Amino acid sequence: MRRFRSGNFNKYERNIKLKSNKLEEDHKKEFTSDIEQNEKILKEMFQDCSDLEYRHIEVNHHIKWLIVYIDNLIDEKMLDEYVIKPMIANATRAKTEGDLKDELIFSGPTNISKNVSDIVRNLLEGYAAILIAGSSEIMTVSISGSAKRSLNEPSSEPVVRGPREGFIESLSTNISLIRGRLKTPKLKVAYITLGELSQTRIAISYLKGIANDSLVDEVRARLETIKLDGVLDSGYIEEFIEDQPFSPFPQVHSTERPDVAVAELLEGKVAILVDTTPFVLIAPMTFWAGLQASEDYYIRWPVATFIRWIRFLFINFAIYAPPLYVAITTFHQEMIPTDLVLSIAASREAVPFPAMIEALLIEIIFEALREAGIRLPKQMGQAISIVGGLVIGQAAVQAGLISAPVVIIVSITGISMFTIPRYSFSNGIRLLRFPMLFLAGTMGLYGIVLGFLGIMLHVTSLRSFGTLYFSPIAPLKFSELKNVLIRLPIWMKFRHSNNPNSREDRLGDLSGGS
Structure with missing residues (x-):
């Protein structure tokens, strides 16, 4: 948190207003039907960015395309195979951007937008932008090719018996690891973006009908109030959403293990996944959760x-x-x-x-x-x-x-x-x-x-x-002591009773039923 002298506060406030006004203007800016003008707009936005590639394609002297992408963020082999080759092969039929979307793109999700900020964001996320002569609409196709770490056992939470795979730095991979263990439409995932410069994607995951709606709303509200230039790790977020940041005890649980995250979701908690980090945050946390291991x-x-x-x-x-x-x-x-x-x-x-x-x-x-x-x-x-x-x-x-x-x-x-x-x-x-x-x-x-x-x-x-934090010892709840001081057999384990929306038996079908 920044501290200011009273004489510098007005200057800082003016800078914030100027920055917000400029961001608002950039957000409203749109492309034109002139492909050369659109290329100029992108070059101004990415000035001094040598890793931005521009590939001009002209076929039969009347169809002109410009493909723009950031080097190392996309797979160039996939770009040639699934985008450029089909474009050239179908050049005689592709007259409009609608034809281009329907006939030429065969891989990955596609988006069409006139908004400059939307296209810039897609480029930074590993999309390739396709500009068409005479059209103000820009198409982007996802062909991400950035390097990913393989799934390995988490070094911070080793076990003798249990799953060996852990979260990695890819948000989509981490979500797939959770969905692979919870094959139910009740598993909800909501995205938000944090970091003015990093534009880091954050995923809020929970089980509908098991997690309290008020808890989900509180987690989302706390995250949306965070204002940072960049989010490099989930630890940045943890310090902002804690109830008492000066306490030596962590109030948000962090884990590298998908099985731990899934077990917490089954307990009615909320998972916060941050792109570019393998540590997933779980809220809320209790004192006793800090003394429990997944291997138990x-x-x-x-x-x-x-x-x-x-x-x-x-x-x-x-x-x-x-x-x-x-x-x-x-x-x-x-x-x-x-x-x-x-x-x-x-x-x-x-x-x-x-x-x-x-x-x-x-x-x-x-x-x-x-x-x-x-x-x-x-x-x-x-x-x-x-x-x-x-x-x-x-x-x-x-x-x-x-x-x-x-x-x-x-x-x-x-x-x-x-x-x-x-x-x-x-x-x-x-x-x-x-x-x-x-x-x-x-x-x-x-x-x-x-x-x-x-x-x-x-x-x-x-x-x-x-x-x-000390629940269920203080306040004392005898019904919940059965899984704190001792570890009951799995067939006797129940969900916490403080969630009025959840069913008692956690071994039941999560996808439906009463």
């Missing part, structure tokens, strides 16, 4: 329930283990056995720092090693993070800078973080450790209790598109 529903339910409780246990370790160590060793030594106190005291005898500084130091080192492991090349990252942690930890203990118990506690904390399946959710948990360490180092257990109460007050008051 592909393995036996007793095992999935056990793993889910492991996550509940270790998320508490991730937040409270270092603060508890600091609080007990600094203020409450009487709470632990005498032998353990003597062992910890002996290990800390040569350490020159208090427990809080010691824990903060090793936590920061651990976070630096983790970040280095991510940013380094894949072949080196894992080795550097593991070897670096062992070498630095052992050297620091031998040098007397930190004690061995702190290394153990921080290592357990790091392992606990890796049990959280949602990366964006685990990032919020990582941040909470540092204020908790400060509270523990200054007020002991009283500080930990205050920090716990602060976290609980924040989480229970947080909302995501009107849905309470």
Whole structure:
């Protein structure tokens, strides 16, 4: 968000008005029946764009065409095979643009328009424009040929059992991955465009009759209020549509897995797909969704329930283990056995720092090693993070800078973080450790209790598109606890009851029936 001094605001407002007036004039501008004039219009619009190609075609000295396209955005072989060759072969019959559309174009969707802005937008989306002498209507045909990444397993959400394909940077491909799993006309897809310069296509997807209409309207309304020059990733949109942008907890779920997106749609949620990014946003999100993995529903339910409780246990370790160590060793030594106190005291005898500084130091080192492991090349990252942690930890203990118990506690904390399946959710948990360490180092257990109460007050008051973040624990809904604390068998799973439009049994036919 831009900030302005009061003296510069009027100048900025005038610039915005001038820009909007120019855009409005360009939007109303139309082509003429003079093909040379139309070519001049396009050259003015794409001035200094060397990748815009112009191909003049003249047949029998009386039919003249101009084909305009952006290099690398279309498949030139398809252009020659399905557009130019049929045009030349049928040149004697093609007298008008209507004949051209009916007889000459055999591949891809076609559009006809006189509006300059429409043709420019189509060219930027991978269309080829066909200008006909004596006609003010321009035809565009889709023969997109831009490179696409193949479907691979998502690196951010790996599973042992489950589908191996993930979303890619192509919006049409991502929608097809969802439609391939939901073969029902109830799956709705609505497009909007965001980004004044990027003109990024956004797709809003939901299941009609299952998702609340008010939720769909709210998602669309929040998206339409976004004003940006460019949208490069779904993260740009996420920050604009969150209820509380200053919260460490994500309020919109992001995923690379089509099966996760489909499961959320079946729950009555809304998916937001952004072109040029493989991460799909799901709204609303709850606290418990951050602790659930798609693999929970592909393995036996007793095992999935056990793993889910492991996550509940270790998320508490991730937040409270270092603060508890600091609080007990600094203020409450009487709470632990005498032998353990003597062992910890002996290990800390040569350490020159208090427990809080010691824990903060090793936590920061651990976070630096983790970040280095991510940013380094894949072949080196894992080795550097593991070897670096062992070498630095052992050297620091031998040098007397930190004690061995702190290394153990921080290592357990790091392992606990890796049990959280949602990366964006685990990032919020990582941040909470540092204020908790400060509270523990200054007020002991009283500080930990205050920090716990602060976290609980924040989480229970947080909302995501009107849905309470800690639901169904707060407010307590016994009917919905069956799939939060435990993973019931699939044949016992039901949809959330807070959607009055949805049917109870989610295993039923989504395409019709009562």
